[in-house]
Structure formats: C-alpha cells, structure tokens
Amino acid sequence: MKTIISSLLSGLLFGLGLVVSGMTEPDKIKGFLDFFGAWDPSLLFVMVGAIGVHMPSYAYLKKSRHTFDVTTNPAPPKLRIDGKLILGATLFGTGWGLAGYCPGPAIASIASGGDVLVVVFAIVVGIGLHDWAFARKRVVTDVRHREDASTA
Amino acid sequence: MNLSVFLGPLVGGILLGISVTLLYAFEGRVAGISGIVAGLMRPKSSEWPSRVAFILGLVVAGTLAGIAFATPQAQGSTSTIPVLLAAGLLVGFGARLGNGCTSGHGICGISRWNPRSIVATVVFILAGALVVGLVRHGLGGPS
Numbered sequence: 001m002k003t004i005i006s007s008l009l010s011g012l013l014f015g016l017g018l019v020v021s022g023m024t025e026p027d028k029i030k031g032f033l034d035f036f037g038a039w040d041p042s043l044l045f046v047m048v049g050a051i052g053v054h055m056p057s058y059a060y061l062k063k064s065r066h067t068f069d070v071t072t073n074p075a076p077p078k079l080r081i082d083g084k085l086i087l088g089a090t091l092f093g094t095g096w097g098l099a100g101y102c103p104g105p106a107i108a109s110i111a112s113g114g115d116v117l118v119v120v121f122a123i124v125v126g127i128g129l130h131d132w133a134f135a136r137k138r139v140v141t142d143v144r145h146r147e148d149a150s151t152a
Numbered sequence: 153m154n155l156s157v158f159l160g161p162l163v164g165g166i167l168l169g170i171s172v173t174l175l176y177a178f179e180g181r182v183a184g185i186s187g188i189v190a191g192l193m194r195p196k197s198s199e200w201p202s203r204v205a206f207i208l209g210l211v212v213a214g215t216l217a218g219i220a221f222a223t224p225q226a227q228g229s230t231s232t233i234p235v236l237l238a239a240g241l242l243v244g245f246g247a248r249l250g251n252g253c254t255s256g257h258g259i260c261g262i263s264r265w266n267p268r269s270i271v272a273t274v275v276f277i278l279a280g281a282l283v284v285g286l287v288r289h290g291l292g293g294p295s
Contacts, residue, residue, distance in 0.1 A: 002178065003178060004201050004202055006174055006178035007179065007209070008206065008208065008209045009209065010174045010175040010183065011171075011207060011208060011209020011210040011211075011213065012210075012213040013168075013171035014167075014168060014172070014206075014213070014255075015210040015214035015215075016167055017166075017169075018164065018210075019218050020160055020167060020217065021160060021163070022160055022164065029280075030284050033280040033284040033285075034281075034285070035285065037288055041158070042158060042161040044161075045162045045165060046165035047165060047258060047259070048162065049161070049164065049165020049167075050168040050169040050259045050263075051169065051262055052166070053169025053173060054169040054176075054260065054263040055264075057169070057173040058176060058260075058264055061176060079267070085271065086271070087246075087249060087250070088247065088248070088250020089257075089271070089272040089273075089276040090275055090276070090279045091242045091245060091246030091249060091250075091279075092247050092253060092276045093275060093278065093280040094246070095238070095239040095243035095244075095246060096242075096254075096276060096279075097279065097281065097283030097287075098231070098235055098242070098287075099231055099236055099243075101239065101240070101243065102247075102253050102255075103185040104185040104253070104254065107185065107189070107207065107210055107211060107214070108210050108211065108214025108218075109218060110211055110214070111214070118240065119239060120240070122238075122239065122240020122241045122243075122244065123189070123243050123244035123247075124189065124193070124244065125240070125244065126240060126242065126243060126245035127193060127244040127247070130244070131190055131193065131194070134248075
C-alpha cells in the first residue's frame with residue numbers, strides 16, 4: 001500500500017512538473033532541438049532543475065539506505081555501452097524530434113486528445129513490438145527488470 | 153533575454169526531480185516512463201499496482217495542470233498521422249531498445265553518473281536535433 005501511495009504521489013508530481021515546465025508542448029521540445037535555428041533552452045533548465053534535485057538526493061539516499069540499492073541485487077547492472085543502447089537512443093531521438101513527444105509528456109497530455117492519442121497509441125505499440133520481439137532473449141522477472149531499469 | 157521565462161522550466165524540472173527522488177526513496181525504482189509503461193504491458197506482477205498508480209497520477213495531474221496552466225495551443229495538428237505514428241513507434245521501440253528515455257536516462261541516469269545514460273542522452277538529443285534541423289531547415293518549409 002505504501003508503494004501505491006508513493007507511486008501515485010510521484011506520478012502526480014511528475015505530471016505537474018511536466019506541464020509547469022512546458023515539456024508537454026511539442027514546440028518547446030522541437031525548439032530545444034532546433035540548434036540551427038531559434039534555439040529554445042527551456043529543456044536545459046528543466047534538466048538542471050530535475051538533476052539538480054535528484055543527483056544530490058540520490059547520492060544521499062544511496063549512502064544512507066541500503067534496502068533498495070541496486071548493488072545488493074544478485075545480477076550485475078548493465079554497464080556496457082553497446083550497440084543496442086546507441087541504436088535505441090538514435091531511434092528514440094529520431095521519433096522524439098519528429099513529433100516532439102516522449103512517453104511522459106504524451107501520457108500526461110492524453111486528455112487533450114488529437115495528435116497525442118495517436119502518439120501514445122504508437123508508443124505503446126512500439127514498446128510492445130520490442131518487448132514481444134525480444135521476449136525470449138530476456139529473463140523477464142520483476143527483480144531483473146528493476147535492475148535493468150536501475151541502470152537506465 | 154528575459155530570464156523569467158525560464159522560471160517555469162526550472163520549477164517544473166525541480167518538481168520532476170522531487171518526483172523521481174520520491175520513487176527512488178520509497179521503491180528503489182527508476183522513474184523511467186518507458187519502463188513503467190512496458191511493465192504494465194507484461195503479465196501482472198507485484199509491481200503492477202504501483203505502476204498503475206504512477207501512470208494514473210501522471211494522467212490526472214497532467215490533465216488538471218493542463219487545464220490550470222492552459223497555454224495557447226498551436227492551431228490544429230502540425231503533423232500528419234503517418235508522421236505521428238512513425239514518431240511514436242520510434243520513441244516506444246527505441247526507448248525499450250536503449251533501456252530508457254528522457255526520464256530514465258536523462259534525469260535518473262545522469263543523476264546517478266551512469267555512463268550508459270550520459271551516452272544515451274547525448275545520442276538521442278543529437279538524433280532529435282538532426283531530425284528537427286532537417287525538417288525545419290534542410291528539407292524546407294515549416295515543421
């Protein structure tokens with residue numbers, strides 16, 4: 001129950017943060033990516049704010065609490081920068097630049113309908129396609145997924 | 153340049169930072185939206201309720217905040233359906249292949265000094281910049 005509440009609260013804050021930061025507006029994203037044109041550094045400030053809070057907090061939490069530390073997980077975390085990472089990031093970035101949406105903002109904006117619904121649908125299909133295609137290669141357990149995601 | 157225009161982004165970013173810190177503090181989880189959605193699409197596990205709660209919070213807050221902080225929307229759609237579909241497919245598939253997206257790699261991974269995340273973030277920003285550059289300046293016409 002505690003995790004449901006913390007997850008709910010986290011999701012609420014995330015959604016609020018996305019809207020307040022303006023990251024739910026595709027034009028703001030594309031503006032940030034428009035290095036050769038009228039550059040909009042807003043996303044940079046978002047990252048500074050987010051990382052500014054999380055970086056020290058994570059370091060502190062990791063030191064003081066060992067319960068959720070990923071290194072206590074039996075499986076070693078993925079550290080290699082491999083082809084899948086590069087290709088994945090490239091594909092992701094391409095799609096991101098095309099529509100100006102990534103999963104968070106798209107889902108947060110789902111109530112506004114129209115374009116966003118199409119994007120969310122396609123994102124879900126894209127995720128499903130990948131996970132279905134690679135299902136047999138991965139040992140998909142919750143613990144393992146958490147460890148993978150923890151190094152993401 | 154009026155710096156106050158970056159107050160929203162900064163405050164929003166701080167809220168995002170608090171959000172992901174909360175998730176880590178109470179659940180040891182990386183707030184990678186792509187990963188959370190992917191988890192929802194797998195057979196139900198003990199983490200399912202938490203994932204649902206997060207996505208629910210995301211949608212509720214996004215909706216309410218969207219109404220409260222309503223900004224002038226662009227007139228109509230600026231992209232065709234095929235482009236939107238392609239974009240979504242690339243984002244979804246790419247995020248899973250690369251094991252993270254802007255929240256997972258960009259915020260959480262970088263905050264943890266994870267080299268994979270730093271590389272991934274640089275790569276997807278460059279890829280996005282290339283696409284925007286081509287669409288806005290290379291191929292001609294507004295995006």
